[in-house]
Every structure is written in structure tokens, then in C-alpha cells.
Amino acid sequence: MAERHTYLQIHPNDNVLVALTDLSAGTAVNFNGIDLVLVDNVAAKHKFSLHEFNTGDEIFMYGVLVGKASQYIPQGGVITTENIKHASSDFHLGERKITWQQPDVSKYQGKTFMGFHRADGSVGTGNYWLVIPLVFCENRNINVLKEALSAKLGFAKPRGYENEVDSLVEMYQTGKSVEDILNADLQMTPAQHPTRKLFPNIDGIKFLNHELGCGGTKTDSDALCGLLAGYITHPNVAGATVLSLGCQHAQAGILRDEIAKRDPNFNKPLVMLEQQQLGTESRLLHEALKQTFAGLMQANQQSRQPAPLSKLCIGLECGGSDGFSGISANPALGYLSDMLVAMGGSIILAEFPELCGVEQELSDRCVDIPTADKFMHLMRTYNARAEADGSGFYANPSPGNIRDGLITDAIKSAGAAKKGGSSPVAAVLDYPEKVSKPGLNLLCTPGSDVESTTAEVGSGANIVLFTTGLGTPTGNPIAPVVKLSTNTKLYNRMPDIIDVDCGTIIDGLETIPQAAERILNYVIEVASGNIQPKAVVLGQDDFIPWKRGVSL
Known part of the structure; x- marks a missing residue:
């Protein structure tokens, strides 16, 4: 203690x-x-x-x-x-500082999680089918497929507020006043259990609506295709249905090339349909339904099997950070990161605006000079682009951050970087590149929570650990997002969205290594499907591609 x-x-x-x-x-x-x-x-x-x-x-x-x-x-x-x-210090190419003290992970030797083994050697912590529009013009058709498939196949998430609305309607119809309505004590009705799943080995069908694919720059559409390819080839995904209009910038051929870049021997079921080629909307949707159902039958044949912890790829994220983030939850994740790296696993540290001020340390930790040069170039280019548009990394802290003690970007960044531990930086990735090396990977993303989480999963994270000091209700469609509170008050105040309390470190009840081991044990249970994080239970399927402009 x-x-x-x-x-x-x-x-x-x-x-x-x-x-x-x-x-x-x-x-x-x-x-x-x-x-x-x-x-x-x-x-x-x-x-x-x-x-x-x-x-x-x-x-x-x-x-x-x-x-x-x-x-x-x-x-x-x-x-x-x-x-x-x-204010933050300038940075330059320095000497390599890649020696580090590996934590003792002997108690985890031989430990496994139960995951879905893919042909490319990766292992998923879930088994999902994706339905994706290549362009926003297809969002309506995606929604039609969602309405048709989700409830009938047992994948719809119950909301449980319909009875409360019925109560309000009855009060209105019986002449209750506005004051009566506002003072009403609505009791939460337990959610109805969903229809039994037709395909028990499939964790869900996820529909990734977005607002991109055309009307922007070619760089934007190419990046979108890369991101979508990252999701389609993701170890948590069994197969996908892709709807294309046909005339947009984000062409099906570009998507296929991006898939091949990430997995040259790609062999998952993939349905790609083009509306302008098929003709009527009805024909498009009928083909989508038939071929998706056939793909689900194939995906359901897979089941969880033991996998070593080295097959975990963990994305590190923070949102709604506070003045305790850098001394409780973030360093606990840093210790966990070092543990996983020592076991041969992969870690993704992103949110480049929140690495401002620690560039020298991170660049020195890069395994070689080209990797360090790439990191420094991305940091300088990103900040210069932001400043050219009248902002800069200095503008990253939100009003909530400032209110709770993070009053400069460098203070916020120094604490945020603690999530990355002390291991060498194995690779630096530019959005939407995919992780291909074990160890600590730096991924260029915005600090914006959902954009960054979306990007980390697109780069291969099969689980995301998300620290928060103020409370952030977000998740991801295909990767479980585990929320960790930096303080116990938040854990007690928002138990519906927080999974793990790291306020124990602040209260002197636990050391950072002890907290890290507790978190890792929780992660193993989540990765095995034995525990569903709150974001999964609530159906928080946030998906926002980064439109490569200024987003801090």
C-alpha cells in the first residue's frame, strides 16, 4: 500500500x-x-x-x-x-536512449486470452461483421440495412427509455402542467433482453456511417479508404459489406489496394456493391441482404481459442483529462505498456498535439534515426499547419481540462505521455498506417477523443484503454474501450461509464505497479469476452474518421 x-x-x-x-x-x-x-x-x-x-x-x-x-x-x-x-522546449535529433528497465512479467509467462485467430496471424478480441458506406451518399441505405438486420438477428442494443416516454405522454394527456412534468420522478425501466442471437459466435453487426468519401480532397478520400481497409482487415472483424455509389472519389479499387497493402493474402468474406452499376435501390439492398447473410453464416463458424498475450495490441487514449491523469491512471497504463512490450505485444500511443513538450524524450527513445526523424517531422508539420490556420498545439486544453488543473498544453502533454511507459519507440506511424511491429508505436492522430480512438483501432488496436478524469462516454464499434478513472470521486459519480478506478493511487491504497497488474488482469478478461466494458454494454459505437485538417 x-x-x-x-x-x-x-x-x-x-x-x-x-x-x-x-x-x-x-x-x-x-x-x-x-x-x-x-x-x-x-x-x-x-x-x-x-x-x-x-x-x-x-x-x-x-x-x-x-x-x-x-x-x-x-x-x-x-x-x-x-x-x-x-511554453515548451525545442527539440532536435539527439542520441539514442533505448535502454530501459523491463518490468518483471514472470507471473504472466504462459498466460493466454481467448480470441479469434485470423489467417494473417493476428488474433481478435471480438468477432464482428461490418457494413460500411464508401461515401456519405450511401448512409441512408446503410441505415435501412441496420433496421432490417440488427433486431431480427438479435444484435440490437435495448435502450430501455420507451416506458419513461409513455409515462410523460400519459401525464400530458391527463392535463399535467409543465411544472408537474419537470418534477416527475421517472423510474428507469430495466432494459428488455434482445432477441436471442441467431449467430452466437458473432459479437455484432456494426454500421460505420461517416460524412466523407467525396466533395473533399483526394488526400481525404485516400485516407478514408486506408482507414476503412484498417477496419476490414482488423483482427476483430470477420468480414464486411461495402456499399459504393460509384462516382465518388473514394473508389472501390482504392479500397481494395489499401486492403492488399495491409493484408496481401486477404481472404475474409467481403461484399462490395455499387449502386450505379446495379440500378435500383431495391436491387442493391436485396443483394446486400443476401450476401451479408451468407457472409454471417461463414463468420459464425469461428470460435474463441487460446492466444498468447503477445497477440494483444492495445491503444492508449485519454479524454476529459484532469490534474490527476498524469499521476494515477496514465502512469499505471505506462507500466502496463512496458509489461506488454516485455511480453512481445504491441502498444499504440497517439494524440500528437498532446505530446507537445516531450518530443525530445520520445524522439531519443526511437530505435533508429529514421524513426526519430519521422516523429519530429510529423510533430513540426502538424503544429505548423495548425498555426497557419490561427491555432497551434497551445490551444489543445479544453475548458474542462483547465478547470481541473491542466492549464497549458505542455502540462497536459507531459501527463498524457506517461501512458507510453519507458520502452523504446519501435515505430512511428502516420494516419492511417497499420501497426506491423511489436513494441511501442507512435501514431499521428488528433487529440480529439473519438477521432483518435477511431484511428488507433484502424491501425490495429484490438482493445483500447481510455483514461478520464472528468468522464467521457465514448466507445468504438469493434474494439472494446475500457474506461479508467483518474480519481475515485468520478468512479463513484459515473459508474455507468467507468470500468476501473485508478483513484486508489491518489488515495495511497495502491502503487502504480499494483494498479497496472490489476488493469492487465481486467484486460485479459475483456479480451477473452468474459467481461463487457460499459462502452460495449451501452452500445457506444463512435466512429469519426479524421479529415486531415486541423483538429486538436
């Missing part, structure tokens, strides 16, 4: 401390022989100065530059958006 403290210095070089609980002005603090008295009230998750700062003085957290004082800050003063501005 770790010891509970009321404040924390994250790195020996830091000149600010983090409040782990609400601290009142006048509180005496003694830290490493430094005596100070808090000048301001400091809310939990926020920072206060270990020394006084004059305008322009540099402020360090996690051992890196995270800002500069924009006005005088007294010793013991709270750090706010009014007295600090974003």
Missing part, C-alpha cells in the same frame, strides 16, 4: 507541487527543507509554486518545461491561466 500525501512533487526538477486534496490559504508546507505558506486556496489537482516566480521565469513539471510566468507569482501561490502561459 502506498502512503497517502496531501501534495506531490512529480519529478525532482519540478518547481511546483500538485495538491492531492483541497488546501486552504495559510496552510504551512514543508517540502525537502523548504518552508512555505500557501498564499491562495489550492483546489485538488491544481499546482502551487515552490519558489517565487518573476515574469518570464520557467516553470517545470514532470521534469520538462511546461510554461512561463506571465506575471509575478509569490511562493505558495496557485498556478492559473492568469499567471502562466504555455
Whole structure:
């Protein structure tokens, strides 16, 4: 059990401390022989100065530059958006620093999960059929197929709010007032059980509507085809139905080329239909129904079999982050990441705007110079493009981030990068490239939660670990997304969307390695299909392709 403290210095070089609980002005603090008295009230998750700062003085957290004082800050003063501005160190090609201390994973030797083995050697944590439009013009037809297939085959997610609406309608019809309606105590009705699944070995049919495919740049449509190919070749996918209009930029031939690039021996059932070639909408939908049903019959023949943990490819994500993210849930994932890398598995660390300020460390950890050069080029190009459009990485923190202690992008980034642990960077990928090497992979994506999660899964993540300090209700259609709270208050307040509590680290109940092992054991159960994360139970099938412009 770790010891509970009321404040924390994250790195020996830091000149600010983090409040782990609400601290009142006048509180005496003694830290490493430094005596100070808090000048301001400091809310939990926020920072206060270990020394006084004059305008322009540099402020360090996690051992890196995270800002500069924009006005005088007294010793013991709270750090706010009014007295600090974003700043980060420049970066350059340095020496390779790829030696690392591997965690002891002996207790996991021989451990397996129950997954779906694919012909290309990958293993899925689920078995899904996809129905995809190549262009937004086909979204309506995709929705028609969803209405026709989901409920009849037993894949529809029950919502359970229809009875509540019936109650409101009855109140209205019996003359109840607006005030009566607003004060009504609606009781949640238990969800009705779905129809028994016709195909028990299939986890679901997923319909990936989007707004791209035509009307944009060729780069956008090519990237979309690459992303969709990543989903079709994904180990969690048994087969797919693709609807094309015919005249759009995102051509079926481009999609086939992208599939072959990712899996030259691709042999999954794949239905590709073009409306302008077939003629009537009715004919298109009839063919889609028949061929999809035949594909489902084939996909249902597969079943879960034991697989080594090295077949896990875990995407790391954070959203609705807070001032505890970088000291509880994120470093716990970092330790888990190192464990999986030591076992031969794959890790994806994305969200490049949230790596601002730690570029030097990550580039130094790249296994070779070309990999480091690629990472630095992508970071510089991305930020320059954002600045050209009147923004920049500095604008990444959201109002919620700022309210809960992440007041500069560099502070947010330094904590977010902790998810990547300490292992060497095996590869750097540009969206929508696919993971092809075990170890830590850096994937260029926005910091935007759903766009980044969508991209990580498209690159091969067969499970996603998502940390949040404020609460974020998102998921993915084909990869289970496990939500981890950075603080116990959130875990207790939003139990319907949070799976794992990492506030135990803040409360001194658990060390980071202990939390990491607990999370990994949970992941194994999720990967085996024994536990469904809340995002899966709720049917949070968020899918937003990144339109390659400025999205932070």
C-alpha cells in the first residue's frame, strides 16, 4: 500500500507541487527543507509554486518545461491561466536512449486470452461483421440495412427509455402542467433482453456511417479508404459489406489496394456493391441482404481459442483529462505498456498535439534515426499547419481540462505521455498506417477523443484503454474501450461509464505497479469476452474518421 500525501512533487526538477486534496490559504508546507505558506486556496489537482516566480521565469513539471510566468507569482501561490502561459522546449535529433528497465512479467509467462485467430496471424478480441458506406451518399441505405438486420438477428442494443416516454405522454394527456412534468420522478425501466442471437459466435453487426468519401480532397478520400481497409482487415472483424455509389472519389479499387497493402493474402468474406452499376435501390439492398447473410453464416463458424498475450495490441487514449491523469491512471497504463512490450505485444500511443513538450524524450527513445526523424517531422508539420490556420498545439486544453488543473498544453502533454511507459519507440506511424511491429508505436492522430480512438483501432488496436478524469462516454464499434478513472470521486459519480478506478493511487491504497497488474488482469478478461466494458454494454459505437485538417 502506498502512503497517502496531501501534495506531490512529480519529478525532482519540478518547481511546483500538485495538491492531492483541497488546501486552504495559510496552510504551512514543508517540502525537502523548504518552508512555505500557501498564499491562495489550492483546489485538488491544481499546482502551487515552490519558489517565487518573476515574469518570464520557467516553470517545470514532470521534469520538462511546461510554461512561463506571465506575471509575478509569490511562493505558495496557485498556478492559473492568469499567471502562466504555455511554453515548451525545442527539440532536435539527439542520441539514442533505448535502454530501459523491463518490468518483471514472470507471473504472466504462459498466460493466454481467448480470441479469434485470423489467417494473417493476428488474433481478435471480438468477432464482428461490418457494413460500411464508401461515401456519405450511401448512409441512408446503410441505415435501412441496420433496421432490417440488427433486431431480427438479435444484435440490437435495448435502450430501455420507451416506458419513461409513455409515462410523460400519459401525464400530458391527463392535463399535467409543465411544472408537474419537470418534477416527475421517472423510474428507469430495466432494459428488455434482445432477441436471442441467431449467430452466437458473432459479437455484432456494426454500421460505420461517416460524412466523407467525396466533395473533399483526394488526400481525404485516400485516407478514408486506408482507414476503412484498417477496419476490414482488423483482427476483430470477420468480414464486411461495402456499399459504393460509384462516382465518388473514394473508389472501390482504392479500397481494395489499401486492403492488399495491409493484408496481401486477404481472404475474409467481403461484399462490395455499387449502386450505379446495379440500378435500383431495391436491387442493391436485396443483394446486400443476401450476401451479408451468407457472409454471417461463414463468420459464425469461428470460435474463441487460446492466444498468447503477445497477440494483444492495445491503444492508449485519454479524454476529459484532469490534474490527476498524469499521476494515477496514465502512469499505471505506462507500466502496463512496458509489461506488454516485455511480453512481445504491441502498444499504440497517439494524440500528437498532446505530446507537445516531450518530443525530445520520445524522439531519443526511437530505435533508429529514421524513426526519430519521422516523429519530429510529423510533430513540426502538424503544429505548423495548425498555426497557419490561427491555432497551434497551445490551444489543445479544453475548458474542462483547465478547470481541473491542466492549464497549458505542455502540462497536459507531459501527463498524457506517461501512458507510453519507458520502452523504446519501435515505430512511428502516420494516419492511417497499420501497426506491423511489436513494441511501442507512435501514431499521428488528433487529440480529439473519438477521432483518435477511431484511428488507433484502424491501425490495429484490438482493445483500447481510455483514461478520464472528468468522464467521457465514448466507445468504438469493434474494439472494446475500457474506461479508467483518474480519481475515485468520478468512479463513484459515473459508474455507468467507468470500468476501473485508478483513484486508489491518489488515495495511497495502491502503487502504480499494483494498479497496472490489476488493469492487465481486467484486460485479459475483456479480451477473452468474459467481461463487457460499459462502452460495449451501452452500445457506444463512435466512429469519426479524421479529415486531415486541423483538429486538436
